[in-house]
Every structure is written in structure tokens, then in C-alpha cells.
Amino acid sequence: MNTQPRGLFLTLEGVDGAGKSTHVQWLVDQLTERGVQVVCTREPGGTELGEKLRALLLHQPMSLECETLLMFAARAEHLEVVIEPALRAGQWVVCDRFTDATFAYQGGGRQLGVERIAALEHWVHPDLQPDCTWLFDVPLDIARERLDRTREQDRFEQEADAFFERTRAVYLARAQQHGARIQRIDATQTIEQIRQHLSRQLDQLVTIRGLG
Numbered sequence: 001m002n003t004q005p006r007g008l009f010l011t012l013e014g015v016d017g018a019g020k021s022t023h024v025q026w027l028v029d030q031l032t033e034r035g036v037q038v039v040c041t042r043e044p045g046g047t048e049l050g051e052k053l054r055a056l057l058l059h060q061p062m063s064l065e066c067e068t069l070l071m072f073a074a075r076a077e078h079l080e081v082v083i084e085p086a087l088r089a090g091q092w093v094v095c096d097r098f099t100d101a102t103f104a105y106q107g108g109g110r111q112l113g114v115e116r117i118a119a120l121e122h123w124v125h126p127d128l129q130p131d132c133t134w135l136f137d138v139p140l141d142i143a144r145e146r147l148d149r150t151r152e153q154d155r156f157e158q159e160a161d162a163f164f165e166r167t168r169a170v171y172l173a174r175a176q177q178h179g180a181r182i183q184r185i186d187a188t189q190t191i192e193q194i195r196q197h198l199s200r201q202l203d204q205l206v207t208i209r210g211l212g
């Protein structure tokens with residue numbers, strides 16, 4: 001029998017350019033320093049097949065239905081191959097985006113609405129939610145400015161301002177609805193300020209889990 005306590009599932013969310021990826025490896029390093037075994041992953045992607053689906057999702061034009069179903073296809077694979085085994089083994093999982101992103105982008109940005117996404121969520125992970133989600137929140141002008149400094153833009157980053165605003169609005173609404181799980185972070189702060197805040201939260205999570 002597996003008596004190992006389950007690991008915690010931590011996710012980072014927010015629109016493109018909000019600053020998620022900037023903190024992912026740092027979070028892993030911080031947890032490792034605190035004695036936690038961590039798996040770092042991302043969506044879409046995280047497995048060999050999932051990364052192939054990611055490349056399609058980010059660059060191949062497709063219908064909204066196809067896009068949404070492919071997101072969950074990749075997610076099902078990711079859960080089975082990476083996330084669930086790690087959590088069962090007591091490892092913590094830090095994931096750059098998860099299902100909140102599908103509600104925000106496909107549900108809000110692309111205006112699919114919540115119902116079909118909720119049905120897919122119920123199919124693919126009826127009993128699993130992240131233990132803690134950090135929502136990196138920035139206004140449009142700052143996100144755009146940050147993205148301009150990076151690389152060639154993908155299918156989502158190329159979208160119009162209204163798409164961004166709808167996506168952000170769904171994220172913020174979900175943070176209100178799921179206040180115990182989703183924490184909004186004012187991502188207009190400096191990287192250092194954000195890390196101080198995250199560091200305190202990691203201390204709390206580790207203490208609650210009896211590791212500190």
C-alpha cells in the first residue's frame with residue numbers, strides 16, 4: 001500500500017507576457033532548497049506527445065473545437081504520464097498553465113463559454129484541481145510591452161486586444177469564484193517584489209505539509 005502523502009499541485013496562470021515562465025524555475029529551486037522533491041512542467045506539453053500537440057496548438061490554424069479538444073487531449077496524456085504519478089509518489093508538481101487557461105483562452109478569449117470546457121474538465125480530471133494557483137495579472141499595455149521584448153509571436157499572442165481583455169476577465173472572475181485556490185498576483189510589481197511574496201507563500205505551504 002502507498003502510504004506516501006500526495007504531493008501538492010501548484011500552477012501558474014495569466015495572459016501571455018504576464019511573467020509566469022520568469023518564476024517557474026525559481027519556484028522549483030526554492031522548493032528544492034526547502035527539501036521538497038519537485039517536478040517542473042508546462043501546458044500544453046510536458047510529455048513527448050504533448051510537446052508535439054503544443055507545437056500544433058501554438059502554430060497550426062485550426063477550429064475552436066479542435067483547439068479545445070486538443071488541449072484536453074494533451075492534458076489527459078500529461079496527467080496520466082507526468083502529473084498523477086508524481087503527486088502519488090509524494091513529489092510536488094509546478095505547472096506553467098493548466099485548465100484555468102482553457103477556461104480563460106478558449107472559453108473567454110475565443111468565446112466558447114464555460115459549459116463545454118466544464119464538461120471536458122469533468123471527463124479528464126473530475127477529482128483533481130491544483131492545490132494552489134498563482135494568477136499573474138497585468139494590464140494589456142504591460143503584457144504587450146513585455147512580449148515585444150521576447151520572440152516571434154504564436155497564434156495566441158497575435159490575437160487582438162479584445163481577445164486579451166476577455167481572457168484576462170475570465171481569469172479574474174475565476175480568481176473571485178475560486179478564492180481559496182487562485183491567488184491573484186499584481187504582476188506589474190518588480191520580479192523581486194513578486195518573489196518575496198511567493199517566497200512567503202512557499203513557506204506557508206511547506207509548513208502546512210510538515211516539511212518546514
Ligand SMILES: Nc1ncnc2c1ncn2[C@@H]1O[C@H](COP(=O)(O)OP(=O)(O)OP(=O)(O)O)[C@@H](O)[C@H]1O
Binds near residue numbers: 019147191
Ligand atoms: N515583474 C516583471 N517586471 C518586468 N519584466 C518582467 C516581469 N516579469 C517578467 N518580465 C519580462 O517579461 C517578459 C515575459 O515574461 P514571461 O516569459 O515570464 O511571461 P509568460 O507569462 O511566461 O508569457 P507566455 O504566456 O507568453 O509564456 C520576459 O522578457 C520577462 O523577463
Ligand SMILES: [Mg+2]
Binds near residue numbers: 020021022096
Ligand atoms: Mg511563458
